[in-house]
Amino acid sequence: MRILIVDGSPRKNGITNHYLSLMHDQLKTFHDVVYFRVYEKKARPCIGCLKCRPNKECVLPRDDAHEFAQLVKESDLLIIGSPTYWGNMTSVLRMFFERCVPVFEYIDGMRIRPQLTGKKAIVLVNSAAPFPFHYLPSQSAGTVSAICHILKAGGIQIHRVINIPNGGKGNKATIEKKVFSAIKKFV
Numbered sequence: 476m477r478i479l480i481v482d483g484s485p486r487k488n489g490i491t492n493h494y495l496s497l498m499h500d501q502l503k504t505f506h507d508v509v510y511f512r513v514y515e516k517k518a519r520p521c522i523g524c525l526k527c528r529p530n531k532e533c534v535l536p537r538d539d540a541h542e543f544a545q546l547v548k549e550s551d552l553l554i555i556g557s558p559t560y561w562g563n564m565t566s567v568l569r570m571f572f573e574r575c576v577p578v579f580e581y582i583d584g585m586r587i588r589p590q591l592t593g594k595k596a597i598v599l600v601n602s603a604a605p606f607p608f609h610y611l612p613s614q615s616a617g618t619v620s621a622i623c624h625i626l627k628a629g630g631i632q633i634h635r636v637i638n639i640p641n642g643g644k645g646n647k648a649t650i651e652k653k654v655f656s657a658i659k660k661f662v
Protein backbone atom coordinates (compact mmCIF):
# COMPACT_ATOMS: atom_id res chain seq x y z
CA MET A 476 0.00 0.00 0.00
CA ARG A 477 1.25 3.51 -0.76
CA ILE A 478 0.72 6.06 1.99
CA LEU A 479 1.22 9.81 1.87
CA ILE A 480 1.58 11.65 5.19
CA VAL A 481 1.16 15.40 4.76
CA ASP A 482 2.44 17.52 7.63
CA GLY A 483 0.85 20.98 7.46
CA SER A 484 2.63 22.49 10.46
CA PRO A 485 5.62 24.84 10.28
CA ARG A 486 6.79 23.48 13.67
CA LYS A 487 9.21 20.60 13.26
CA ASN A 488 8.71 19.28 16.79
CA GLY A 489 5.14 20.39 17.31
CA ILE A 490 1.99 18.40 18.05
CA THR A 491 1.13 17.63 14.43
CA ASN A 492 4.66 16.41 13.72
CA HIS A 493 4.76 14.33 16.92
CA TYR A 494 1.59 12.34 16.21
CA LEU A 495 2.16 12.03 12.46
CA SER A 496 5.65 10.71 13.22
CA LEU A 497 4.17 8.05 15.54
CA MET A 498 1.97 6.90 12.66
CA HIS A 499 4.90 7.03 10.24
CA ASP A 500 7.06 4.84 12.51
CA GLN A 501 4.34 2.17 12.69
CA LEU A 502 3.27 2.25 9.05
CA LYS A 503 6.68 2.31 7.36
CA THR A 504 7.35 -1.30 8.42
CA PHE A 505 4.41 -2.49 6.32
CA HIS A 506 3.97 0.09 3.57
CA ASP A 507 5.65 2.45 1.17
CA VAL A 508 5.27 5.73 3.11
CA VAL A 509 6.20 9.28 2.07
CA TYR A 510 6.32 12.00 4.74
CA PHE A 511 5.67 15.36 3.04
CA ARG A 512 6.33 18.49 5.13
CA VAL A 513 4.68 21.35 3.26
CA TYR A 514 6.73 24.07 4.99
CA GLU A 515 9.98 22.48 3.77
CA LYS A 516 8.82 22.47 0.16
CA LYS A 517 9.06 25.11 -2.51
CA ALA A 518 5.86 25.97 -4.33
CA ARG A 519 4.15 29.06 -5.68
CA PRO A 520 0.52 29.86 -4.83
CA CYS A 521 -2.20 29.15 -7.38
CA ILE A 522 -2.59 32.13 -9.74
CA GLY A 523 -6.22 31.34 -10.56
CA CYS A 524 -5.71 31.00 -14.33
CA LEU A 525 -7.96 27.89 -14.40
CA LYS A 526 -5.87 26.46 -17.26
CA CYS A 527 -5.69 23.18 -15.32
CA ARG A 528 -9.43 22.63 -15.79
CA PRO A 529 -10.95 20.20 -16.39
CA ASN A 530 -8.11 17.71 -15.97
CA LYS A 531 -4.69 19.10 -16.86
CA GLU A 532 -1.47 19.67 -14.94
CA CYS A 533 -0.80 23.06 -13.34
CA VAL A 534 0.85 25.34 -15.96
CA LEU A 535 3.18 27.06 -13.46
CA PRO A 536 6.88 26.16 -13.75
CA ARG A 537 7.61 22.78 -12.16
CA ASP A 538 7.85 22.93 -8.37
CA ASP A 539 6.99 20.79 -5.35
CA ALA A 540 3.22 21.22 -5.89
CA HIS A 541 3.58 19.08 -9.02
CA GLU A 542 5.29 16.44 -6.87
CA PHE A 543 2.46 16.72 -4.32
CA ALA A 544 -0.16 16.20 -7.05
CA GLN A 545 1.65 13.08 -8.28
CA LEU A 546 1.98 11.66 -4.75
CA VAL A 547 -1.74 12.22 -4.05
CA LYS A 548 -2.64 10.38 -7.27
CA GLU A 549 -0.35 7.44 -6.47
CA SER A 550 -1.32 6.97 -2.80
CA ASP A 551 -3.96 4.62 -1.43
CA LEU A 552 -4.13 6.28 1.98
CA LEU A 553 -3.64 9.99 2.72
CA ILE A 554 -2.89 11.11 6.27
CA ILE A 555 -3.39 14.85 6.51
CA GLY A 556 -2.26 16.72 9.63
CA SER A 557 -2.61 20.40 10.44
CA PRO A 558 -2.66 22.77 13.37
CA THR A 559 -5.61 25.16 13.47
CA TYR A 560 -4.86 28.65 12.21
CA TRP A 561 -7.83 31.02 12.36
CA GLY A 562 -10.23 28.10 12.50
CA ASN A 563 -8.77 26.50 9.40
CA MET A 564 -5.80 24.50 8.06
CA THR A 565 -2.50 26.35 7.67
CA SER A 566 -2.16 28.57 4.61
CA VAL A 567 0.73 26.60 3.11
CA LEU A 568 -1.15 23.29 3.36
CA ARG A 569 -4.16 24.92 1.69
CA MET A 570 -1.90 26.32 -1.02
CA PHE A 571 -0.82 22.79 -1.97
CA PHE A 572 -4.47 21.69 -2.25
CA GLU A 573 -5.27 24.78 -4.34
CA ARG A 574 -2.46 23.90 -6.74
CA CYS A 575 -4.01 20.55 -7.64
CA VAL A 576 -7.80 20.94 -7.84
CA PRO A 577 -8.15 18.68 -10.95
CA VAL A 578 -6.35 15.89 -9.12
CA PHE A 579 -9.38 15.88 -6.80
CA GLU A 580 -12.23 16.91 -9.12
CA TYR A 581 -12.90 17.02 -12.83
CA ILE A 582 -14.70 20.36 -13.28
CA ASP A 583 -16.13 21.27 -16.65
CA GLY A 584 -19.02 23.71 -16.36
CA MET A 585 -21.81 21.84 -14.59
CA ARG A 586 -19.96 18.51 -14.83
CA ILE A 587 -18.10 17.85 -11.60
CA ARG A 588 -16.69 14.39 -10.98
CA PRO A 589 -14.55 13.11 -8.07
CA GLN A 590 -11.21 11.72 -9.25
CA LEU A 591 -9.89 9.85 -6.22
CA THR A 592 -12.67 7.40 -5.39
CA GLY A 593 -11.37 4.28 -3.64
CA LYS A 594 -8.73 6.08 -1.59
CA LYS A 595 -8.97 6.52 2.17
CA ALA A 596 -7.87 9.32 4.50
CA ILE A 597 -7.07 9.96 8.13
CA VAL A 598 -7.29 13.58 9.30
CA LEU A 599 -5.39 14.79 12.37
CA VAL A 600 -5.85 18.35 13.57
CA ASN A 601 -5.00 20.20 16.74
CA SER A 602 -5.52 23.60 18.28
CA ALA A 603 -4.88 25.68 21.38
CA ALA A 604 -8.61 25.77 22.16
CA PRO A 605 -9.45 23.76 25.29
CA PHE A 606 -12.05 20.99 25.32
CA PRO A 607 -14.93 21.34 24.38
CA PHE A 608 -14.33 24.65 22.55
CA HIS A 609 -12.17 22.93 19.93
CA TYR A 610 -15.46 21.50 18.57
CA LEU A 611 -16.57 25.02 17.57
CA PRO A 612 -16.56 25.72 13.81
CA SER A 613 -14.38 28.77 14.54
CA GLN A 614 -11.76 26.48 16.15
CA SER A 615 -10.43 23.09 15.04
CA ALA A 616 -13.82 21.79 13.89
CA GLY A 617 -13.33 24.37 11.13
CA THR A 618 -9.99 22.79 10.25
CA VAL A 619 -11.57 19.32 10.09
CA SER A 620 -14.39 20.63 7.94
CA ALA A 621 -12.08 22.44 5.50
CA ILE A 622 -9.78 19.44 5.01
CA CYS A 623 -12.65 16.94 4.76
CA HIS A 624 -14.43 19.17 2.23
CA ILE A 625 -11.48 18.84 -0.15
CA LEU A 626 -10.97 15.11 0.46
CA LYS A 627 -14.67 14.35 0.00
CA ALA A 628 -14.77 16.43 -3.19
CA GLY A 629 -12.21 13.92 -4.50
CA GLY A 630 -14.42 11.00 -3.44
CA ILE A 631 -11.97 9.97 -0.73
CA GLN A 632 -13.43 8.03 2.18
CA ILE A 633 -12.62 9.59 5.57
CA HIS A 634 -11.46 6.65 7.66
CA ARG A 635 -10.86 8.56 10.91
CA VAL A 636 -10.67 12.11 12.29
CA ILE A 637 -8.51 12.93 15.32
CA ASN A 638 -9.12 16.38 16.80
CA ILE A 639 -6.66 17.23 19.60
CA PRO A 640 -7.53 20.18 21.86
CA ASN A 641 -5.54 22.30 24.29
CA GLY A 642 -2.26 22.38 22.35
CA GLY A 643 -1.88 18.63 22.94
CA LYS A 644 -1.49 19.17 26.68
CA GLY A 645 -4.25 16.69 27.54
CA ASN A 646 -3.77 13.04 28.46
CA LYS A 647 -1.05 11.87 26.05
CA ALA A 648 -1.88 8.17 26.53
CA THR A 649 -5.48 8.84 25.44
CA ILE A 650 -4.33 10.78 22.37
CA GLU A 651 -1.85 8.03 21.45
CA LYS A 652 -4.59 5.43 21.80
CA LYS A 653 -6.70 7.35 19.28
CA VAL A 654 -3.74 7.68 16.93
CA PHE A 655 -2.89 3.96 17.04
CA SER A 656 -6.55 3.01 16.73
CA ALA A 657 -6.80 5.12 13.55
CA ILE A 658 -4.01 3.14 11.84
CA LYS A 659 -4.78 -0.28 13.37
CA LYS A 660 -6.44 -1.47 10.17
CA PHE A 661 -3.24 -0.76 8.20
CA VAL A 662 -0.60 -2.39 10.43
Ligand SMILES: Cc1cc2nc3c(=O)[nH]c(=O)nc-3n(C[C@H](O)[C@H](O)[C@H](O)COP(=O)(O)O)c2cc1C
Binds near residue numbers: 484492559562615641
Ligand atom coordinates in the same frame (compact mmCIF):
# COMPACT_ATOMS: atom_id res chain seq x y z
C1 LIG B 1 -1.31 32.08 13.09
C2 LIG B 1 -1.93 31.19 14.14
C3 LIG B 1 -3.30 31.11 14.22
C4 LIG B 1 -3.90 30.28 15.18
N1 LIG B 1 -5.28 30.19 15.24
C5 LIG B 1 -5.85 29.37 16.17
C6 LIG B 1 -7.26 29.25 16.23
O1 LIG B 1 -8.01 29.82 15.44
N2 LIG B 1 -7.77 28.47 17.21
C7 LIG B 1 -6.98 27.77 18.09
O2 LIG B 1 -7.51 27.08 18.95
N3 LIG B 1 -5.64 27.86 18.03
C8 LIG B 1 -5.05 28.63 17.10
N4 LIG B 1 -3.68 28.71 17.02
C9 LIG B 1 -2.86 27.87 17.90
C10 LIG B 1 -2.35 26.57 17.22
O3 LIG B 1 -3.42 25.87 16.60
C11 LIG B 1 -1.71 25.66 18.27
O4 LIG B 1 -0.61 26.32 18.83
C12 LIG B 1 -1.33 24.30 17.75
O5 LIG B 1 -1.28 23.41 18.83
C13 LIG B 1 0.02 24.27 17.04
O6 LIG B 1 0.17 23.00 16.44
P1 LIG B 1 1.58 22.40 15.96
O7 LIG B 1 2.40 22.20 17.23
O8 LIG B 1 1.24 21.11 15.34
O9 LIG B 1 2.20 23.37 15.04
C14 LIG B 1 -3.08 29.54 16.08
C15 LIG B 1 -1.68 29.65 15.98
C16 LIG B 1 -1.11 30.47 15.02
C17 LIG B 1 0.41 30.55 14.93
